[in-house]
Amino acid sequence: MAAKNHAQWLSEPKLKANEWVDSRIYSDPQIYEEEIEKIFSKTWIPVCHESELPKAYDFRTMSIAREPVIVCRGPDNEVRAFLNVCPHRGMIIERRPAGSFLEGQPSGNPKRMTCMFHAWQYDMRGNCVYISREKEGFQDRLCKEDVGLRRLRCEVKFGGFVWVNLDDNPKVSLEDWAAPAFGCLRKTLDAEPLEVFHYHKAIVNANYKLWHDTNCEFYHDFMHYHNRVTGFNDAYFARKNESFEHGHIVVGTFEVNYEKYEGFDSRAALSFPHLPPNQWYMIDMFPGMNFNLRGSALRCDIVTPLGPDKVMIEFRGLGLKRDTSEERQTRINHHNSIWGPFGRNLHEDLIGVQGQGTTMQTGSEPRRILHGRHENQTIHDENGMRHYYEEWGRWMNRMPNHPEQPYAEAVSVAAE
């Protein structure tokens, strides 16, 4: 049948229930609020890399589920996370994206986090160590011991990424949450220290899951001329799309022929420990984080949802800390020629997801988004997305294809 009338257009596809989703999960404000509360406030989020705070008293700031967060390295070399909120009057304590507390600030002293508003000060463990005119104002009714910062669960793991969980009692440990999915790369990422060499961010008008979908499915390689010419061969089409507990997926490796793209050379001379040259692994972590090791560079995407149809994506590139300056520049060029803001592929990916966001604005007519490709769980199979939305349904207690209905396990996915 050719073009559809309205009723036909709105009719359900002839696919199984888990092979399509309702676009309201990408646009509904209530669903978005529930996601912030039920998912982002309760899962492990990789907020930065430890190389971004290499020395004692270094810090980075970010936010999770609307909560400002600060990560700092103490004099004992431990990385800790706190809400970046002063318990006095709710002022954000540190306003810079990164820096060092070894420098004093106009309102405070070195080696302390200082709220500029009223000069309350905190040490690197989150203890309040100074309240201006404490006795005069509070007498003995409130003291420093009563007003420490809100500490957050924080671990440095899986290649030195800093993971934070707003939930004091997470459903699973970070190890149980992520280790199976990182299995394919753990030896590589933990062999020696890594270092961030690239950072930029994008804010696009699309739901965060649409970005994650793009990272989870390789069928869109038809959009990327670069990937078609460097990748489409028997080994590419045999790449496995493997599902892991907690909604994570991993796309297995193959050898990329970079030299088939005019102007590019083989990247065989530079790789990562324990990894043959020109390999390409992809780890997609629920609810929207991506680790993508391609040849000589590791890319990490961290999503921060800003609304039902708005997301910030932070892009990082990493190499080995011990890189020579020449090796580092090679990794940077390799990373950014494809994934940089002026690279060949990332621009196309962002146009794609922005185009989806355009048709799925809040209030737009609900439509069916198909995730029904089956290709023996290889590269263009959409089993990864189906697996993701099973997990999403469990966390949200909503059916992805009928979000007004409570979640019910899909037998077919469990069997995949």
Next chain:
Amino acid sequence: MDVYALVRDAVYRSSLLLDRQDWDGWLSLCDEKFQYAIRAWSPEINKDLTYLAHDLKGLASMIKLLPKHNTDHSPLTRHTSLYTVDVDEAAQSAKAISSVVVFQNLLDGINSHIDAGESRLFLVGKYIDTLKVDGGKASFLSREVRIENRRLDKGSHWPI
């Protein structure tokens, strides 16, 4: 024409050619040893970033393949102001620093019905150019586009 005028003419002519997407015309202003880079300082990771780097041959290859890539076709318009020209007469070269602001004139990047025709600020930065001045001609030896932005949204396939 004096050296300052040759440099000024090359910088402004390059902006017009880039605005017109006359890539070959732009490259014809460049020396065969030309080096191009887009860079930014990131206070987030405390590092200098190189977002794109190519020599003349690499740029020519990239430009040749542009029609094979999907892209946002919203034209970019530069507003360039030449700030300083420092001439090294002995080396027959000059260093020019220009302020550059790039606007994106929306066409098909989002929803053309609503957005097409609107101009948005895309980039703020500087051109840091070195030019060879020889035989009454100034040609680019290098261009560093040093931008202030780390938020680049959809980015671009095009040289800035």
